[in-house]
Amino acid sequence: MGERARAAPGIAERERRGEPGAALVVGLGGGALPAFLSAALGFDVDSVELDAAVLGLARRHFGFSERAERPRLAVRGRASA
Numbered sequence: 001m002g003e004r005a006r007a008a009p010g011i012a013e014r015e016r017r018g019e020p021g022a023a024l025v026v027g028l029g030g031g032a033l034p035a036f037l038s039a040a041l042g043f044d045v046d047s048v049e050l051d052a053a054v055l056g057l058a059r060r061h062f063g064f065s066e067r068a069e070r071p072r073l074a075v076r077g078r079a080s081a
Helices: 003-008 008-018 032-039 052-062
Strands: 023-025 044-047 072-075
Touching: 032 044, 032 072, 044 052
Parallel strands: 023 044, 044 072
Antiparallel strands: none
16 A cells, blocks of 8 residues: 555545546645645645735745646635734
8 A cells, every 4th residue: 555545545535437636725834735636646726825925925936836836725814903
């Protein structure tokens, strides 16, 4: 049994059936996780980020690109009290 099958049997089973994986990433950070899931594993990725500034930083400093990495990104601002 391969590493992926041991670590995430659901992913391995979907892969055997030829179904694409899907992931929800909460907190974009530099964008590396959604980029990896999309590029290396072919996942359909949704990313949710609370702070729009994080998206700007990921684009400017880490090369994150929604078009290149294919994740859909929802940015929600913080509610003011």
